Amino acid sequence: MSEPTIVRSTRGSRIAASAVLVLVAAIAAAPWWANSADLRLITEILFFLALASMWNLLAGYAGLISVGQHAYVGLGGYMMFSCVLFWGMNPLWSIPLAGLLAAAVSVPVAWLVFRLKGAYFAIGTWVVAEVFRLLAAQMSSLGGGSGLSIPVSAMRALGGRTERELLIYFTAFALSLGTLLLIWLVLRSRVGLALTAIRDNEVASSSLGVRIGRIKLGVYVLVAALTAMLGALIFVTKLRISPDAAFSMNDWTVFVIFIVVIGGIGTLEGPIIGTLLYFLLREFLADLGAVYLLILGAMAIAIMLVAPRGLWGLIVTKWDFAVFPVGYRVRMPRD
Amino acid sequence: MALLGLDSLRKSYGALAVTQDFSLQVEAGDLVGILGPNGAGKTTLFNLITGTVRPDSGRVQFDGRDVTTVDASQRCHMGIARSFQVPHPFVGMTVYENILVGATFGRGAGDPRRRALDVMQQTGMAARANTLAGSLTLLDRKRLEMARALAADPKLLLLDEIAGGLTDSECVSLLETIRDIHATGVTIIWIEHVVHALMSVAKRLVVVDFGRKVIEGVPAEVMASSAVKSIYMGEDALD
Numbered sequence: 168m169s170e171p172t173i174v175r176s177t178r179g180s181r182i183a184a185s186a187v188l189v190l191v192a193a194i195a196a197a198p199w200w201a202n203s204a205d206l207r208l209i210t211e212i213l214f215f216l217a218l219a220s221m222w223n224l225l226a227g228y229a230g231l232i233s234v235g236q237h238a239y240v241g242l243g244g245y246m247m248f249s250c251v252l253f254w255g256m257n258p259l260w261s262i263p264l265a266g267l268l269a270a271a272v273s274v275p276v277a278w279l280v281f282r283l284k285g286a287y288f289a290i291g292t293w294v295v296a297e298v299f300r301l302l303a304a305q306m307s308s309l310g311g312g313s314g315l316s317i318p319v320s321a322m323r324a325l326g327g328r329t330e331r332e333l334l335i336y337f338t339a340f341a342l343s344l345g346t347l348l349l350i351w352l353v354l355r356s357r358v359g360l361a362l363t364a365i366r367d368n369e370v371a372s373s374s375l376g377v378r379i380g381r382i383k384l385g386v387y388v389l390v391a392a393l394t395a396m397l398g399a400l401i402f403v404t405k406l407r408i409s410p411d412a413a414f415s416m417n418d419w420t421v422f423v424i425f426i427v428v429i430g431g432i433g434t435l436e437g438p439i440i441g442t443l444l445y446f447l448l449r450e451f452l453a454d455l456g457a458v459y460l461l462i463l464g465a466m467a468i469a470i471m472l473v474a475p476r477g478l479w480g481l482i483v484t485k486w487d488f489a490v491f492p493v494g495y496r497v498r499m500p501r502d
Numbered sequence: 503m504a505l506l507g508l509d510s511l512r513k514s515y516g517a518l519a520v521t522q523d524f525s526l527q528v529e530a531g532d533l534v535g536i537l538g539p540n541g542a543g544k545t546t547l548f549n550l551i552t553g554t555v556r557p558d559s560g561r562v563q564f565d566g567r568d569v570t571t572v573d574a575s576q577r578c579h580m581g582i583a584r585s586f587q588v589p590h591p592f593v594g595m596t597v598y599e600n601i602l603v604g605a606t607f608g609r610g611a612g613d614p615r616r617r618a619l620d621v622m623q624q625t626g627m628a629a630r631a632n633t634l635a636g637s638l639t640l641l642d643r644k645r646l647e648m649a650r651a652l653a654a655d656p657k658l659l660l661l662d663e664i665a666g667g668l669t670d671s672e673c674v675s676l677l678e679t680i681r682d683i684h685a686t687g688v689t690i691i692w693i694e695h696v697v698h699a700l701m702s703v704a705k706r707l708v709v710v711d712f713g714r715k716v717i718e719g720v721p722a723e724v725m726a727s728s729a730v731k732s733i734y735m736g737e738d739a740l741d
Contacts, residue, residue, distance in 0.1 A: 171628075372592075375575075
């Protein structure tokens with residue numbers, strides 16, 4: 168009798184992967200089929216795809232229910248402005264610096280908030296974000312409470328109008344899909360096995376040798392760095408920054424949580440479905456004003472009641488299927 | 503030198519003392535059974551040995567080292583693994599993946615995938631390899647607890663009530679598995695209410711009540727002792 172083997176993809180997931188590749192190619196070619204307004208929309212979708220996937224890694228896998236990720240979006244945005252205003256840098260080159268700064272800042276923040284558990288941790292992260300916002304409002308050289316715009320000269324450094332739009336689009340494309348790819352690779356690795364175990368049961372994971380504290384810290388720092396890099400780029404597209412916009416809990420945390428929860432927390436596919444649904448709703452309902460937010464809230468509650476594991480959770484419980492497989496399947500030899 | 507040494511352990515939750523002045527030595531290669539009524543503090547004892555809970559005072563020695571302040575994951579690297587009385591499966595992972603976690607992060611050297619496959623066959627879980635642990639029956643969850651712990655390649659394996667609810671033939675096959683594991687040189691401490699199962703494999707029995715060690719010794723002698731009779735049948739039984 169031959170030995171059983173371990174496989175990491177199924178026929179279904181390989182077919183899905185080809186479909187995803189086609190889709191990615193279509194997104195990459197968007198500048199040739201979409202107009203400026205569509206490009207901006209796609210860029211924004213890509214941003215939220217990355218933000219949601221990162222929050223999912225943090226909360227859905229590592230169990231770190233942070234409601235203060237806007238701290239790092241804002242930090243990245245302000246880092247970009249500092250680089251441009253004080254050191255005359257090209258706005259796009261500030262992105263890696265924003266990542267490094269956020270990684271450095273997130274370590275002492277983690278030291279502080281990791282002492283708190285559960286709801287207290289969530290509130291702690293929120294307070295940290297609020298402190299960041301207040302600090303930003305104190306910096307008069309960065310516009311204080313009212314904010315400021317990117318100097319025209321800094322944007323001209325990125326080339327003419329068309330060239331600039333292309334450059335920003337492809338940076339957003341690379342950064343967002345790169346983030347998704349990185350998360351997928353992390354989850355497929357040894358660390359991913361540990362994270363999936365932590366997601367399901369922390370006590371059991373630690374008694375089986377998983378170093379929970381170390382892995383949580385690693386995920387927190389990684390997500391902080393990537394969030395800040397994205398934040399820097401987001402404010403390149405917005406051209407203007409203010410403490411309220413940079414550290415907006417609604418924009419960078421609440422909507423992101425909505426996306427992850429309706430899509431399916433603790434799965435790679437969930438945040439993707441959630442992002443698409445969120446933008447569909449927004450395109451159709453944005454004109455309704457405050458009613459739009461009421462509908463979003465009602466939907467979130469309804470989905471939590473009917474499908475606590477989100478829309479993708481409904482699919483996964485019915486069929487053992489993954490578009491981005493991270494697991495291990497045993498194939499028994501036929502005898 | 504004993505493999506495991508517990509030295510005057512104390513643990514209280516508020517006014518409730520769950521472990522009181524508990525000392526125990528377990529030699530390498532031993533198979534110790536732990537008996538005691540519900541709420542006697544048996545599972546707390548396991549929590550103290552694995553590091554899930556820290557004692558208020560006293561020391562835990564393992565393999566020649568004081569591990570009192572070492573956390574659970576590092577104790578697992580050193581060679582302590584356990585099954586939980588109330589199963590703690592990774593519900594969103596398959597049986598194989600559950601076992602793979604133990605094989606990957608435990609003490610074991612070599613290829614974890616290979617080891618997880620071997621353990622899965624040894625513990626009779628192979629037929630459920632790709633089943634999500636969340637959809638297993640209670641019995642299979644208990645079996646998975648043992649398989650996962652075993653995959654961590656422990657020197658000391660702690661089993662917490664894994665025989666309850668088994669049919670006679672299932673119990674026989676479980677005892678066979680435990681004997682096999684013990685024969686490979688793994689030291690075992692087993693908490694169990696199913697006394698006949700425990701008696702048939704344990705080399706030594708320890709009886710615990712109200713967080714204290716009541717008696718310890720050869721199984722037949724312990725079971726015949728007046729202390730055990732009074733715990734299980736009341737003081738009147740002694741008359």
